[in-house]
Amino acid sequence: MVPARRSPPTNQRLPRPRPPGRVSDPLAEVSDAELLAFSNGRQEFLRRETPEGGLGPIFNHVSCAACHFQGGLGGAGPINVTRFGRNTAAGFDPLASLGGSLLQVMSIVPAAREFIPREANVQARRQTTALFGLGLIEAIPDEALLALAAVEKPDGVRGKAHLVTDIVSGELRVGRFGWKSQQATVLAFSADAYVNEMGVTNRFFPEENAPNGRADLLAQHDRVADPEDTADPVTGLADIDHSANFMRFLAPPAPLPSTAGTEAGKALFTTVGCALCHVPELTTGPNASAALANKTVALYSDLLLHDMGRLGDGIVQGQASGRDMRTAPLWGIRFSAPYLHDGRAPNLQAAIMGHDGEGSVARDRFAKLSAADRAALLQFVQSL
Ligand code: HEC
Numbered sequence: 001m002v003p004a005r006r007s008p009p010t011n012q013r014l015p016r017p018r019p020p021g022r023v024s025d026p027l028a029e030v031s032d033a034e035l036l037a038f039s040n041g042r043q044e045f046l047r048r049e050t051p052e053g054g055l056g057p058i059f060n061h062v063s064c065a066a067c068h069f070q071g072g073l074g075g076a077g078p079i080n081v082t083r084f085g086r087n088t089a090a091g092f093d094p095l096a097s098l099g100g101s102l103l104q105v106m107s108i109v110p111a112a113r114e115f116i117p118r119e120a121n122v123q124a125r126r127q128t129t130a131l132f133g134l135g136l137i138e139a140i141p142d143e144a145l146l147a148l149a150a151v152e153k154p155d156g157v158r159g160k161a162h163l164v165t166d167i168v169s170g171e172l173r174v175g176r177f178g179w180k181s182q183q184a185t186v187l188a189f190s191a192d193a194y195v196n197e198m199g200v201t202n203r204f205f206p207e208e209n210a211p212n213g214r215a216d217l218l219a220q221h222d223r224v225a226d227p228e229d230t231a232d233p234v235t236g237l238a239d240i241d242h243s244a245n246f247m248r249f250l251a252p253p254a255p256l257p258s259t260a261g262t263e264a265g266k267a268l269f270t271t272v273g274c275a276l277c278h279v280p281e282l283t284t285g286p287n288a289s290a291a292l293a294n295k296t297v298a299l300y301s302d303l304l305l306h307d308m309g310r311l312g313d314g315i316v317q318g319q320a321s322g323r324d325m326r327t328a329p330l331w332g333i334r335f336s337a338p339y340l341h342d343g344r345a346p347n348l349q350a351a352i353m354g355h356d357g358e359g360s361v362a363r364d365r366f367a368k369l370s371a372a373d374r375a376a377l378l379q380f381v382q383s384l
């Protein structure tokens with residue numbers, strides 16, 4: 001066993017000020033302490049893990065930045081992860097004892113590599129999502145999302161809040177992060193990503209994933225004592241905290257300037273019914289950070305789960321059924337092609353035409369628009 005891990009980021013100087021509004025910048029109103037936390041977090045987010053430092057035995061990549069980079073650091077990415085499971089007469093089985101539902105495609109030694117077990121009869125690919133503006137999304141009160149879910153909507157649109165137990169607080173919260181709104185807080189997702197994408201155990205997830213569930217392979221190849229990510233005695237922060245700070249203070253991309261085209265598209269976005277789910281604005285509640293308190297969040301999502309019919313990914317996760325998906329936020333969408341959870345849509349038009357279930361009425365209305373109106377609507381979405 002190798003006891004100690006490596007040193008945490010030690011930057012004590014404030015980063016130089018940059019012109020406002022660029023992708024991957026911090027929120028404009030962060031305090032000096034928050035800016036420092038952001039910049040230290042940024043370094044950790046970029047850092048490549050090594051087997052000696054706790055990477056693996058099984059993992060999907062070596063750093064957060066290796067997957068989240070499109071448009072800028074913390075962006076979406078073309079790398080997909082794979083989930084698998086088994087549909088049975090009794091319901092969905094995530095095949096946890098065989099290493100499910102998340103597949104880890106890499107390993108520190110070939111002998112430990114995971115594969116999709118024969119028992120699996122469902123497989124889904126999920127694209128890397130963008131992390132811009134996550135602190136603002138985190139600061140939206142649960143009550144606001146519960147209220148949105150309770151509103152009666154036309155067009156057969158419903159929407160349900162995904163109640164999850166937040167591993168950080170132990171409380172039942174409204175989930176909002178991930179394709180299925182499967183996590184409620186930035187720190188919980190950070191801790192989850194460290195263990196599941198990089199094999200780095202931490203205070204919330206102290207146990208390694210065994211390759212396809214095999215304890216013998218784990219015992220043979222897991223050489224670093226768990227938890228691998230521990231708090232620095234001086235700062236009190238572990239790597240999961242540093243990366244959470246980076247994501248929490250990461251600004252959303254600024255929308256493009258409006259034009260006659262985007263203004264026309266904006267009106268159509270509502271009349272066609274897109275805004276029923278892609279709610280243009282939500283508001284944050286009170287917050288310890290002035291940069292996050294009482295802010296308008298132009299995310300174009302209700303963060304709720306919708307039954308998307310054939311667009312569902314077939315994976316049951318928490319209260320989300322195989323057909324339930326979170327309304328994808330549309331801010332910064334111009335940086336994250338291809339679209340939809342598995343990247344099946346090469347462009348925005350294809351993404352809209354891929355909507356099904358609760359999204360079918362809006363999809364059909366979009367399809368019946370004149371070519372000029374469709375172009376205006378797409379121009380608007382592209383500008384967010
Ligand atoms: C192998 C590629 C990969 C790596 C490495 C990776 N991620 Fe991700 N990330 C993804 C994918 C794919 C999703 C969407 C997952 C889902 O919803 O099932 C995601 C989603 C997220 C989300 C949710 C954002 C949202 O849309 O609400 C957060 C937060 C996140 N990642 C943080 C991290 C952090 C922190 C690290 C480093 C510890 C990391 N990720 C490493 C692929 C990756």
Ligand code: HEC
Pocket residue numbers: 157158272273274275276277278306308311312325326327328329330333336338339340341342348351352355358359362363366381
């Ligand atoms: C019933 C709710 C609902 C309605 C109505 C709706 N959407 Fe969506 N939208 C979703 C969900 C859920 C997703 C994520 C689906 C997935 O990939 O599994 C999504 C995804 C998208 C994406 C892809 C996002 C990405 O990151 O890949 C775009 C673009 C989009 N919607 C635009 C629109 C437009 C434009 C309209 C109106 C024509 C519309 N949507 C109507 C729920 C809805």
